[in-house]
Amino acid sequence: MGPFNNREIATAFWVIVFLAFSLRKADIRKSFAAVLRAFCQFKILLSVFLMVLYTVAVVRLLAAIGLWKVSLLKDTIVWFCVNAMAMMIRFVTSDDAENIFQKVLTDSFKIVIVLEFLVNTYTFSFPTELVLVPILTLIAMVDVIASSDEKYSAVAKITKWVQMVISFVILAIVVNRAISNFQTLLSLDTFRSIALAPLLSLLFTPFLYVMVLISKYELVFLRLNFGLEKERGLKRYARRRILIYAGLSLRKLQHLLRNHAGDLMHIQTKADVDRLVQRRVNP
16 A cells, blocks of 8 residues: 555545635635735744644654654654644633643543544545545535534434444444454554554643643733733733743633733732732632
């Protein structure tokens, strides 16, 4: 088997077709350019660069202890572009970013991980995948739209039923193939492939925690610039006191943002800052 399976090639084919068709329209090209400009902001590019450096360091560590091989490079890149990016967006933009490690751990160790590995390993022929990919994508899109409005509930029931039937059929075929190749599944390479995404996600958690912590501090400090006018020295004092108070605690920062955003905007003296940190902040 080559570096890409039939499903990945079919997906790439349809993505290229979709982009080629869409980018023919001027308004879509302008929107696409606007998205690219938004992504190319310094903070975003710096975050991605740091993510790459951290991931490379983790991969080198796993390779040193025998848990990573060059054959896993494609899966690692896919994990970075899909899982790592999704986790970063999910937790940085969430109002409930506490217990990151527990949430990542729960998401990483599920039977779904094994099933996804099997489904992605035992694909169909290229012509079959070429037909399946757009059909499944279309059904999923219709389901999302239908589920968003109560008046389309009847359609949503049908799409969910169709998705369930197709999923069971595909899973049955995949499990049958996996049983036929049971000895191959017991290999060390298979273990590495199955464990790669959960392992990378767990090892990514410390970096993710630090990035979320920084983003929450930015939001807290940003509140100091709003509301009543404040002297620069007062802002520095408030930042220092908040850093001492919250430290590495996301829970305390979340409490400040949820319950004392208005207080941060209206402080006028150092005494206001001390009262906010010492007495009124009790998460």
